[in-house]
Amino acid sequence: MAISVVIMIRSRNLFAVIVLSGIYSFLMATVLVAMDAVDVAMTEAAVGAGISTVLLLGALHLCRSDEAKPAHRPWLPLAVSVSTGALLIYGAFGLPDFNNPLSPIHQHVAPRYMANEVDVPNVVTAVLASFRGYDTLGETTVVFTAGAGIIALLRRRKKPGRDGETEK
Amino acid sequence: MLDHFSYIITVFLMVSGLYIVMARGNLIKKLIGLSIFQTSVYLLYIVPAKLVGGTAPIISPQFSVYSNPLPHVLILTAIVVGVATMALGLALAVRIREAYGSIEEDEITRLDNAAEQAETR
Numbered sequence: 001m002a003i004s005v006v007i008m009i010r011s012r013n014l015f016a017v018i019v020l021s022g023i024y025s026f027l028m029a030t031v032l033v034a035m036d037a038v039d040v041a042m043t044e045a046a047v048g049a050g051i052s053t054v055l056l057l058g059a060l061h062l063c064r065s066d067e068a069k070p071a072h073r074p075w076l077p078l079a080v081s082v083s084t085g086a087l088l089i090y091g092a093f094g095l096p097d098f099n100n101p102l103s104p105i106h107q108h109v110a111p112r113y114m115a116n117e118v119d120v121p122n123v124v125t126a127v128l129a130s131f132r133g134y135d136t137l138g139e140t141t142v143v144f145t146a147g148a149g150i151i152a153l154l155r156r157r158k159k160p161g162r163d164g165e166t167e168k
Numbered sequence: 169m170l171d172h173f174s175y176i177i178t179v180f181l182m183v184s185g186l187y188i189v190m191a192r193g194n195l196i197k198k199l200i201g202l203s204i205f206q207t208s209v210y211l212l213y214i215v216p217a218k219l220v221g222g223t224a225p226i227i228s229p230q231f232s233v234y235s236n237p238l239p240h241v242l243i244l245t246a247i248v249v250g251v252a253t254m255a256l257g258l259a260l261a262v263r264i265r266e267a268y269g270s271i272e273e274d275e276i277t278r279l280d281n282a283a284e285q286a287e288t289r
Contacts, residue, residue, distance in 0.1 A: 021200050028210070056199075074191035091268065127237050
């Protein structure tokens with residue numbers, strides 16, 4: 001996965017970058033399955049690798065597919081990125097260890113969710129629908145706003161915008 | 169070191185996304201960098217929820233150890249919101265391309281400056 005990211009940084013052919021980002025999404029979905037997050041992996045494979053690749057290709061079709069050579073050397077962004085990364089890694093050592101059942105994430109509300117109060121065997125569905133319904137409300141608001149924005153942006157074109165289809 | 173390996177991977181992905189957003193002028197490339205940044209956040213949430221020897225959080229009499237369902241729910245929402253924002257960003261890029269004939273940041277700035285100078289003259 002890291003390799004595909006590095007190639008994505010280097011490559012200036014946007015078509016190759018988009019295909020690589022699809023591969024990256026599938027790899028991410030595989031990692032998520034390994035991490036027991038099956039629902040998230042399914043969504044990532046469908047949305048991340050499917051819909052976003054299609055959207056990117058659609059946008060690419062309307063734009064030029066080669067990236068211009070950067071005008072200036074990227075030393076400043078590189079320095080900022082590396083120093084941010086070093087700081088974050090330093091901070092990460094303060095976080096709980098991997099696979100520690102006593103870490104706070106497994107202590108707070110998780111046992112109550114796992115007690116299966118709503119009689120749905122898939123706990124992710126139960127939590128999503130019963131305990132955190134407002135999240136989904138906010139999510140639909142965001143998706144609606146995005147869809148409305150896309151339609152407003154692309155309506156003045158002669159042929160109907162292909163990105164307008166994203167409104168779900 | 170091994171206990172925090174996942175965090176190091178997450179930080180690497182996050183930083184490379186950040187680098188793409190900052191260093192590259194092409195708007196579509198910037199959006200791809202943004203989505204890499206986002207996927208690193210998925211990892212940051214999902215990985216601590218895992219317990220080795222546990223299984224996916226679907227209740228079943230055979231299992232007693234499950235991974236934590238709450239991060240999964242949050243990230244499920246985040247993925248959909250992420251694709252919605254990316255679609256909006258791409259629509260903006262297409263619109264900019266129509267107005268300026270280019271999606272390179274440098275070129276757009278140059279055109280803007282030229283227009284401004286023509287105005288003041």
